[in-house]
Amino acid sequence: MRGTRIEIRPGALRNNARRARILADGAEVFAMIKADGYGHGLTLAADALAGEVDGFGVAVLEEARALREHGISAPILVAEGFFDREELEQARALSLEMVVHSPWQVALLQDNPGPLRLWLKLNTGMNRLGLRPDIALEAAEQLAAASMNPVGVMSHFACADEADEGRTDPQMALAGEVADRLGLPLSAANSAALIRYPHTRAQRVRPGIMLYGSSPFDWQSAAQLDLAVSHRFSARLIAINEIQPGDTVGYGATWTATRPGRIGVVAAGYGDGYPRHAPSGTPAAVNGQLTMLVGRVSMDMLTIDLHGIEADIGDEVELWGDHVDVDKVARACGTISYELFCQITGRPERVIV
Ligand SMILES: Cc1ncc(COP(=O)(O)O)c(C=O)c1O
Structure with missing residues (x-):
């Protein structure tokens, strides 16, 4: 036997989720388990974390479908949303929460109205996925007109894990402004923000790497953050x-x-x-x-x-x-x-x- 092995520790995932739960201070905790549970195994991570968190975050519909087929009934957020009409229909059938990050998705929804939990993704400075605030406000109106009111607003921080503290606050302020204007819950914090910037917790946090026993920061180890090796x-x-x-x-x-x-x-x-x-x-x-x-x-x-x-x-x-x-x-x-x-x-x- 060659003996080359990866040891996965569900107990450590649970320990780390409890750390996230304490830091979240009442905000919903959605565990990011995309990319095969950060290499730990998608369903293994979900099984380990079920009961410790309020829901799961994945990147794409296939991951969400695998979780549903495995019997996971908790809410699942799909961070890249749907890619086409077929996926939009599947998202409805699987009762998923879909991120809307682009005008083409808004148009597809207008052409295919129906119930679906939608999170409007804002571009607050990362300049990757997301609608600019003015476009997001417009999108919310268009969706409301088609009886598809978004249920939340989300954004993602570019630099919460960087030594430079100056870039996260403006992103948070912008996201908060849009969420307030729409009267919707906000989700912004990844692991780094959850640990370091309490004011970013808002209504839902989305920790990933801290659940897997790794520190988001160069200057603080996972052990110093009380995270267990998973x-x-x-x-x-x-x-x-x-x-x-x-x-x-x-x-x-x-x-x-x-x-x-x-x-x-x-x-x-x-x-x-x-x-x-x-x-x-x-x-x-x-x-x-x-x-x-x-x-x-x-x-x-x-x-x-x-x-x-x-x-x-x-x-x-x-x-x-x-x-x-x-x-x-x-x-x-x-x-x-x-x-x-x-x-x-x-x-x-x-x-x-
Ligand atoms: C949209 C989104 N939210 C949350 C996370 C979790 O980030 P982290 O693993 O740094 O906590 C990620 C991961 O890249 C993400 O893409």
Whole structure:
């Protein structure tokens, strides 16, 4: 048995949802479980979080349909809304909450009136999805004229996780203004805003990454935020090589030994979803002892420094989890934990603990 595995911890998801619930301070909590529950498993995340949250957020209708087919009856918000008339009809049949982010969707609704819970998505500065405030007010009128009053207003923050605090307030003020004008509930906060900016909670919050035991911030760890590890990546040592000064390791000979030592070969690579661009120095742990990657990650293996470390063939190496903070691995790789979680392939064994 190769022993390369992803451990998923539903109890940690629940713990983190309870943290979100406390921070939400009475606002509805919708757990974002799009992209296969941030790589944790869509239905697994939903089952783990059911009862802890008020509803779920996904990106696309297929994800919502999979949840309904799995028996999830809680409210589901589809953040990209419908793509065409067929999806609009399916959304009605599945009793979904659909985001309306573009005038073409308003036009499609006018041509196909009927009951559906609609959230008007505002562009308050992110300039990705959303209607500009003046267009949103117009859209609300057009929808009301077709007996499809929106049930809420939502927006998304561009910089709630950035050190610069100046960009979130203007977005929130604009969103609040439109929600007030329409007399509708507002949903704006992602994990970063929920943790950091209490005034953004409004009527509904939409945490994602904090549920998965990762910190949205560079300057504060998940442990400091009392978040529990929900995703642990480990693999076994399958070879140990003695090396001498001047020896190089791996493709491209990118790392050269400066002293005699030992290199551990670990049975995980980019074919398992470990990032190929993880540089030498990226943290890993063997038997609870911290060490680092040396040389390039290959498809099925990666190599670690075993200098001064007690380790044998067959020992477990943690690539992220309890000893190795996934956010530190992400930073070393110039990415975010979201991407690391999402890019795990089907090859590692999944174990629900
Ligand atoms: C519309 C929307 N709301 C909420 C979230 C959750 O964000 P986070 O995972 O940073 O908490 C996302 C995630 O990207 C999103 O796209």
